[in-house]
Amino acid sequence: MKTQTLKLAIQTFFVSFIFLVSNALYGQSPGGVSSGLYLWTKADAGVTATGSQVSQWANQAITTTMTTQASRTASANVTLENNTFNYNPTLVFDGVSNQMLQGQFASPSSNPALIFAVVQHSSTTENSLGGVYSLGGEGASGIVYDPNANGYSVDAAGGNCSPTSDVRGTPGIIRVDYNSASTTAGAFSAFNGKESGACGGLSLNAPDGSFQIGGRTWGNTSLNSRIHAGRLAEVAHYDINSLPNGAVDVKKIESYLAIKYGITLDKSGGGSNGDYLSSDGNTIWDASDDAGAYHNQVIGIGRDIGSGLNQKQSHQVDDKTRLYIGPTLAASNDANTGTIPLNNFVVIGNNGGQMKSTGSTEYPSGLNIFSRIDREWKITKSGTPAGVFMDITLGASPINAADLVLLVDDNGNFSDGGTTSFANATGLEDVMSVSGSTVTIKVISTITTAGGANYITLASTSSNTPLPIELGDLTAFFNGDQLMVDWKTISETNNDHFIIEASKDGKLFL
Ligand SMILES: [Ca+2]
Numbered sequence: 001m002k003t004q005t006l007k008l009a010i011q012t013f014f015v016s017f018i019f020l021v022s023n024a025l026y027g028q029s030p031g032g033v034s035s036g037l038y039l040w041t042k043a044d045a046g047v048t049a050t051g052s053q054v055s056q057w058a059n060q061a062i063t064t065t066m067t068t069q070a071s072r073t074a075s076a077n078v079t080l081e082n083n084t085f086n087y088n089p090t091l092v093f094d095g096v097s098n099q100m101l102q103g104q105f106a107s108p109s110s111n112p113a114l115i116f117a118v119v120q121h122s123s124t125t126e127n128s129l130g131g132v133y134s135l136g137g138e139g140a141s142g143i144v145y146d147p148n149a150n151g152y153s154v155d156a157a158g159g160n161c162s163p164t165s166d167v168r169g170t171p172g173i174i175r176v177d178y179n180s181a182s183t184t185a186g187a188f189s190a191f192n193g194k195e196s197g198a199c200g201g202l203s204l205n206a207p208d209g210s211f212q213i214g215g216r217t218w219g220n221t222s223l224n225s226r227i228h229a230g231r232l233a234e235v236a237h238y239d240i241n242s243l244p245n246g247a248v249d250v251k252k253i254e255s256y257l258a259i260k261y262g263i264t265l266d267k268s269g270g271g272s273n274g275d276y277l278s279s280d281g282n283t284i285w286d287a288s289d290d291a292g293a294y295h296n297q298v299i300g301i302g303r304d305i306g307s308g309l310n311q312k313q314s315h316q317v318d319d320k321t322r323l324y325i326g327p328t329l330a331a332s333n334d335a336n337t338g339t340i341p342l343n344n345f346v347v348i349g350n351n352g353g354q355m356k357s358t359g360s361t362e363y364p365s366g367l368n369i370f371s372r373i374d375r376e377w378k379i380t381k382s383g384t385p386a387g388v389f390m391d392i393t394l395g396a397s398p399i400n401a402a403d404l405v406l407l408v409d410d411n412g413n414f415s416d417g418g419t420t421s422f423a424n425a426t427g428l429e430d431v432m433s434v435s436g437s438t439v440t441i442k443v444i445s446t447i448t449t450a451g452g453a454n455y456i457t458l459a460s461t462s463s464n465t466p467l468p469i470e471l472g473d474l475t476a477f478f479n480g481d482q483l484m485v486d487w488k489t490i491s492e493t494n495n496d497h498f499i500i501e502a503s504k505d506g507k508l509f510l
C-alpha cells in the first residue's frame with residue numbers, strides 16, 4: 001500500500017489532469033435531489049489542475065447557467081489531494097494567502113439558501129473568520145468558520161451566528177440553513193446532521209450572483225484571515241424553497257455525503273436522526289435499531305445512480321476497519337476496479353467495544369473458543385453485491401489465521417442462539433487471511449442477508465492467538481519487586497509504541 005500511494009503522489013505532481021464530467025448524462029445530484037440545485041462542486045469531478053495546483057472547480061449542477069465557473073490562477077495555495085477523505089480527493093486551502101476560487105451565476109437566487117459542505121478545518125493553521133462558501137458580496141451569506149467556537153457558523157452582514165460545537169480538525173458535513181433571504185432569523189447550522197441553536201435576526205445583503213469557495217475576501221487583498229484553512233471536498237448550494245420534501249431531501253443529501261466520505265451522521269434524539277437514505281428513499285442504515293448500540297464509526301460502500309455515488313471502498317478515520325470490493329484494496333476509490341450493482345449498499349457500524357478480549361464469554365458453547373474480542377460489527381446489506389471484503393486491524397503483531405473463528409449472529413447476542421461460525425481450520429480456507437495484525441474477512445457477501453442485518457465478531461480457539469496481541473519473543477521476569485519484560489516483535493510496521501498488558505489466564509488483559 002505504501003508503495004502505491006507514493007507512486008500516485010508522484011504522478012499527480014508531474015501530470016496535469018482534468019476529471020471529465022460524466023454525471024451530466026444521468027442528471028445526477030447530491031442524494032438525487034436536483035430541484036433548486038444552484039451549485040455542486042466535488043473534488044472527484046470537474047477539477048482543472050496543473051500538477052496539484054487548482055485553477056478551476058466546475059459546477060456539476062446541470063440546470064444552472066453560470067457566467068464564470070469557480071476559478072482562479074493556478075497556485076500552490078489551492079491544491080488537489082488525491083486520497084484524503086475516505087479514499088476520495090479534496091481541495092486544500094492554505095488559510096493565509098488570499099487565494100480562493102470565485103465564480104458568477106448568470107442570475108442569483110432570490111430565495112434563502114441551503115448549503116452543504118464536506119470540510120475539515122486545519123488543526124495547525126487557524127483563520128479568524130474564514131469562508132467555506134460565500135454568496136453575493138462581502139457580508140452576505142454562507143458558511144464561515146467561527147474561531148471562538150472552533151466550529152462553523154451561519155454568515156450574515158456584520159456578524160455570524162449558530163456555530164457548531166468544536167469540530168476543528170475533524171472531517172465532517174456542515175450544513176447552513178436559511179429561512180429568509182433578508183435576515184438570519186431562524187437560520188441554523190448543523191454538523192453531521194446535528195443542528196445548533198437558531199440565529200436571531202442579523203440582516204443579509206441582497207445576493208448579486210457572485211460566490212466564493214474557500215474564502216470571502218471579495219477582492220480585498222488585506223483580508224487573508226478570511227481564507228479557509230483546511231480541506232474542502234464538496235459543496236452543494238440549493239434554493240431552499242425549491243426542495244420538494246424538505247427534511248427527507250436533507251437526509252438523502254447528507255446520507256450521500258456520509259457514505260462517500262466515511263462520516264457518521266449524528267443520531268441524537270432518535271427517530272430518523274442518523275438514518276441513511278439512498279436517493280430513491282430506501283433506508284440503508286437505521287441508527288435507532290438495537291437502541292442505537294451499533295451506531296458508531298458508521299461506514300459504507302454502495303452505488304447510487306441518483307447521486308452519482310460509486311463508493312467501492314471505505315474505512316474508518318483511524319483505519320482500523322475497512323470495507324471494500326475485493327480482492328484488493330486499491331490506493332484510492334477511483335483506482336478500485338471492482339463493480340457494485342446499481343442501488344446496492346453495504347453499511348456497517350460497531351458496538352464501541354474494544355478490539356481485544358477483556359474476558360467476554362458471550363459466545364456459543366461447543367466451539368472450543370478460547371477468547372473473543374469485545375468489538376462487534378453490525379452489517380446491513382441492500383441488494384446482493386459480490387466480493388465484499390472487510391479488514392480488521394487488531395493489534396501490533398501477527399495472528400495465527402488457523403486459530404481464528406468468525407462468528408456471525410442474528411441479533412448481536414452471541415450467546416442466545418442464532419450464531420454461525422466460520423473458520424479456516426474447517427477447510428474453508430477462503431474465509432479469512434491474516435497479514436501482520438490485520439485480519440481480512442473475505443466472505444462478507446455470503447455471510448450476510450440481503451435486506452437484513454447480521455452481526456459479526458472474531459474469536460480464537462487457541463492460547464497461541466490470545467487476542468489481541470502476540471509477541472514474537474517474550475520473556476518476563478521479576479527483578480526484586482519489578483516485573484521486567486523483554487521482547488522482539490515480528491513486525492513493527494506502522495507501530496509507534498507498545499502497550500504492555502498483563503494477564504493471569506491469557507484471556508483477560510489488563
Ligand atoms: Ca431510525
Ligand SMILES: [Ca+2]
Binds near residue numbers: 362376412413414
Ligand atoms: Ca453482543
Ligand SMILES: [Ca+2]
Binds near residue numbers: 412414416417
Ligand atoms: Ca443471537
